[in-house]
Amino acid sequence: MIFWIASYPKSGNTWLRTLISSYYYSEDGIYTDNIIKKIGQFPEKRHFNEFKYDQNIITDTSRLWLKAQQKINQDKKLRFFKTHNAFGALNNQQFTDRENSIGCIYIVRDPRNVITSLKNHYEMNDEQALKWMANEKNFIYDVQNLKKDGYSDFQFISSWETNYKSWIVQKQIPFMIVKYESLLKETYVVFKDIIEFINKTTGINNKIYKNKLKNSVQSTSFNKLKDNEKKHGFSEAIISKKSNKKIPFFFLGPENDWRKILPKDLKTKLNKTYEKNLKELSYI
Numbered sequence: 684m685i686f687w688i689a690s691y692p693k694s695g696n697t698w699l700r701t702l703i704s705s706y707y708y709s710e711d712g713i714y715t716d717n718i719i720k721k722i723g724q725f726p727e728k729r730h731f732n733e734f735k736y737d738q739n740i741i742t743d744t745s746r747l748w749l750k751a752q753q754k755i756n757q758d759k760k761l762r763f764f765k766t767h768n769a770f771g772a773l774n775n776q777q778f779t780d781r782e783n784s785i786g787c788i789y790i791v792r793d794p795r796n797v798i799t800s801l802k803n804h805y806e807m808n809d810e811q812a813l814k815w816m817a818n819e820k821n822f823i824y825d826v827q828n829l830k831k832d833g834y835s836d837f838q839f840i841s842s843w844e845t846n847y848k849s850w851i852v853q854k855q856i857p858f859m860i861v862k863y864e865s866l867l868k869e870t871y872v873v874f875k876d877i878i879e880f881i882n883k884t885t886g887i888n889n890k891i892y893k894n895k896l897k898n899s900v901q902s903t904s905f906n907k908l909k910d911n912e913k914k915h916g917f918s919e920a921i922i923s924k925k926s927n928k929k930i931p932f933f934f935l936g937p938e939n940d941w942r943k944i945l946p947k948d949l950k951t952k953l954n955k956t957y958e959k960n961l962k963e964l965s966y967i
Contacts, residue, residue, distance in 0.1 A: 684756055684759065684760075684761060684762075684783070684784065684785035684885075685725070685752060685755060685756065685762055685763075685764050685779070685783055685784050685785065686761060686762070686763050686764070686784070686785050686786045686787065686788075686881065686884070686885060687763075687764055687765075687766055687779070687784060687786070687787040687788070687789075687856075688700055688703065688722065688763055688764065688765050688766070688787075688788050688790070689765075689766050689767070689768070689770070689787055689788070689789045689790075689850055690767060690789060690790045690791065690792075690846075691767065691791070691792075691797065691840065691843050691846040691847060692767050692797075692801065692804070692823065692840065693792070693797050693800035693801050693804055694790055694791060694792035694797055694863055695790045695792055695863035695866065696765055696767070696790055697719075698866075698903065698905070698908070699788065699790050699861070699866070699877075700719050700722045700763075700765055701714050701718075701719050701903040701908065702870075702874055702877075702899050702900070702903050703722065703763060703877070703881075704718045704719045704721050704722050704763075705718060705895075705898070705899040705902060705903060706874075706878060706892075706895055706896060706899045707721075707763075707887075708721040709895075711894070711895065711898055712892070712894065712895030712896065712897070712898030712899040712902070713898045713899075713902045714899065714902040714903045714907075714908075721763075722763040722764065722765055723762070723763075723764055723765070724764065724765045724766065724836075725751075725752070725755075725764040725765070725766050725768075726744060726748065726751065726766075726768075726836070726837070726838065727836065728836070730751040730754070730755065731744050731747055731751055733754065734747050734750065734751070741822075741824055741837050742773065742774065742822070742837060742839075744837055745773045745774060745776045745778075745837065745839065746774070746776045748776060748777070748778055748779065749776075749777060749779070749780065749783060752779060752783035752784075753782075753783060755783075756783055761785070761885050761887065766838065767823065767838050767840050767846075768838045768839055768840065769839055769840060769841040769845055769846045769849040769850075770849040770850045770853050771849045771853075773839045778839075779855075779856075780855055781855040781856055784855070784856040785856065785857075785884060785885055786856055786857045786858065786859075786880075786881070786884035786885060787850060787856055787857070787858040787859070788858070788859050788861055788877060788880070788881070789847070789850040789851060789858055789859070789860050789861070790860075790861045790862075790863055790866070791847050791860060791861070791862055791863065791964065792862070792863035792864070793863070793864060793941065793961070793964075793966050794816065794843050794953060794957050794960070794961075795941035795945065795950070795953045795954075795957075795966075796863075796939050796940070796941050797816070797843065798812045798813065798816060798941075798945070798949075798953065799939050799941060799944050799945065800939060801815065801816070809945075809946065809949045813949070813952060813953070813956075816842060816843040817842050817843070817844075817956065818841075818842055819841055819842050819845055820841070821839075821840050821841055821842060822837060822838060822839045822840060823836075823837075823838050823840055824836055824837045824838070843957075844957065844960055847960070857884050859876075859877065859880045861873065861877060862964065864966075870900050871896065871897070871900050874896065874899070874900060875891060875896060878891060878896065879891065941953075954967070
């Protein structure tokens with residue numbers, strides 16, 4: 684069965700996957716370059732190899748989401764998958780359901796810090812990023828993959844608010860919401876809670892291996908991940924449209940503080956736009 688690691692883009696999904704993959708897919712809990720690949724992304728091209736879809740319609744694979752998940756779940760093995768997809772339906776096609784999903788960790792981040800990472804990752808200015816986050820019809824796809832093999836890595840992400848709300852209001856699968864800021868502040872404690880939730884939800888193992896947990900936390904610190912990217916690169920970094928070079932994936936991390944980085948007018952707009960959500964998540 685599928686266990687989702689879900690989030691809006693640039694919210695800490697990658698860091699959470701380094702922690703989870705280190706703990707569950709190593710003997711000692713120590714992170715290595717390839718271990719994060721144990722947690723795949725859904726959707727990916729390989730999930731649709733046995734199905735026919737129109738390569739000229741970017742969204743066409745959405746009608747196969749559930750069929751692809753049913754195929755994945757045939758052997759009934761537990762698998763973690765990353766997704767930025769909103770929970771719900773697109774063109775009356777449900778993203779996932781109770782029959783195909785066993786649980787979810789949704790990691791959410793203060794939108795005022797999300798926007799600084801989005802600007803770097805997608806090379807946008809303030810207004811572009813603000814509009815991008817508010818777009819209810821927003822989706823992401825890989826142009827290079829589309830040109831190369833006819834598959835776009837299409838994901839329907841919607842707006843920041845809708846993406847977040849869609850996962851926490853659904854009643855079909857058990858979920859745990861994790862604030863990026865809490866994970867950053869008390870990594871060991873929060874990650875221990877995450878492991879306990881995963882173990883309980885999936886029935887893997889009720890035991891907590893403290894040494895593995897400690898090693899997972901220590902080996903996936905932001906500085907170590909950033910240094911590792913400088914030395915070896917990172918597979919999820921994208922190519923800059925301006926320089927044609929890879930944009931560093933691990934950008935600011937703990938130093939991403941909207942109070943110090945964002946201009947005053949953008950702070951005002953974000954506080955007004957997301958006031959209700961910021962209060963709900965105790966950011967204000």
